[in-house]
Amino acid sequence: MTISRTSTMTSPTIPTTTLRTRPDLAGLASFRAGPTLERAIKLDSNELPYGPLASVRDVLSGAVGDVNRYPDNTGAELAARLAERYGVSPDNITLGPGSVNLCLQLAQVTCAGGDEIVIPWRSFEAYPSVAKTVGATVRTVALTADHRPDLPAMAAAISDRTRLVFVCTPNNPTGTVLGRAELEQFFDTVPDDVIVVLDEAYCEFTGDIDTLDGVEFVKQRLAEPRHNIVAMRTFSKAYGLAGLRVGYCVSAEPVSDLLKRVALPYSVNALAQRAAVASLAATGELAVRCKRISAERDRVRAALLAAGYEVPVSGANFLWLPLDAATERFKQHCLASRILVRAFPGNGVRVTIGEPDENDAFVVAARTFQCG
Ligand SMILES: Cc1ncc(COP(=O)(O)O)c(C=O)c1O
Incomplete structure (x- = not known):
């Protein structure tokens, strides 16, 4: 049996160099x-x-001929369709080349060296990596005995140095879903100047389980001065577009404005934008x-x-x-x-x-x- 790659993380040793790297x-x-x-x-x-959904395949084949052009850097059409769907302004939407990249952008706009990011653990493996990439310290909070992010313990782990909190529901890899009331209570406990990201990468599969709709929650809070909750979703999972790389955040404008500033130019490619727009129409x-x-x-x-x-x-x-x-x-x-x-x-x-x-x-x- 031949396996071409291993699934393990690489050894954290870096080849010796005299270069002045971090x-x-x-x-x-x-x-x-x-x-x-x-x-x-x-x-x-x-x-x-x-x-991809059947209707999306046709759109993709039709769009291939245009890839000599750079994509729309603002992703205007996709942002408009998302805004329409959720009843928010396009200014509340930030697109990213996969939501994993938005995790990094969130860390970039909140943390400098020594600041802290609180995460449940075990959870999505990229959280500790993005924290380390920006020089932040990761505070991991163990899951409960029933494999759920422990929200009271996470609230208690927030310190003066905390700038960002990731909450994943359903949690990857445990699949467990946090309830509406416990999430609302948690959001009320977190200081208003600490950004909390509700990572809803798998929300389309939650079905009848009583949980909070993060986007709806962010939308309700737009009328308030508290702007610290961000909902994050992706087209990689339910929409079947993992290979195209497109995800998005819904947040108050001060947050989305910052996220857009640290985005690399043209990072959400044209095929991804077209496929995502078509996917939204295929409810x-x-x-x-x-x-x-x-x-x-x-x-x-x-x-x-x-x-x-x-x-x-x-x-x-x-x-x-x-x-x-x-x-x-x-x-x-x-x-x-x-x-x-x-x-x-x-x-x-x-x-x-x-x-x-x-x-x-x-x-x-x-x-x-x-x-x-
Ligand atoms: C919880 C969670 N968030 C975000 C992502 C990132 O997805 P993508 O970058 O493909 O949008 C994943 C991918 O597995 C995930 O499990």
């Missing part, structure tokens, strides 16, 4: 995507198994695929529970198996069936929901794993 980057590991394996069932990267198609994935997720979870696994309720397109010491062995067991899952050594395994036959193959592998 010594603090020695602690920063570079991101490595999951491995590629021929004919593998790829359930390791929280992507959708489907390509019916989107709802169908999200329902399909959520139903598969619940089916796989039920099968795993029946097989004796602990699996927290998920509001995302993936499930979390807190396997602790058995994590790496489970990953290797799946690999033997050519199934790629994401292992967080010593902690757990995240499995993305794929097509029904792929999920079936995963369930078979899980059933034959010897836990003890």
Whole structure:
């Protein structure tokens, strides 16, 4: 079996150099995507198994001929469509080349060396990386015993040096969803001068779970002098556009204005802008695929529970198996069936929901794993 890349983070050592580079980057590991394996069932990267929505494919093929031109730097049409959808001004929208880049922009506009970023942990792996990139200190706050970001503990971790807080719901990699009341209470506790990002990358899969709509919350607050909550979403997950790289923040204008200042020119490419605009028009198609994935997720979870696994309720397109010491062995067991899952050594395994036959193959592998 040949695996062309490894899924581990690179060693944090930097090749010796006499160049005057930043010594603090020695602690920063570079991101490595999951491995590629021929004919593998790829359930390791929280992507959708489907390509772009059917109506979006046509728009994309029609747009290819224009790529000799730079894209619209302001992404005016996409910002206008998003603003229309949410009932805000385009000035409240900031586009980015993937929401991961917006995480970096948020850190850039809030933190200088020594400032602090509070994050739940375990959560989206990019949060600590962007913090270290800007020279900020990361304050990690352990998840609760039921695998959810611990909002009271996060509030308590905020200090005079805190400039930014990331809250991820549904949380990657645990899939757990924070409730409306606890989020509102948290937002009221955080000092008004500390920006809180509500990362809603997977919100389209949450279904009936009672949670807060971050964009709606930001919109209501626009009328108030408190401007510190930012909602962040992406076209990478439910919309199936991960390869095109486009995400967005909804925030009060003072925040979006700053985010736009640190954006690199032309960073959201023309195909991504066109595909995102077309995707927004395809609400019916989107709802169908999200329902399909959520139903598969619940089916796989039920099968795993029946097989004796602990699996927290998920509001995302993936499930979390807190396997602790058995994590790496489970990953290797799946690999033997050519199934790629994401292992967080010593902690757990995240499995993305794929097509029904792929999920079936995963369930078979899980059933034959010897836990003890
Ligand atoms: C919680 C969360 N936020 C943001 C992102 C970034 O997505 P993208 O940069 O593709 O928009 C991811 C990607 O996996 C994620 O899991």
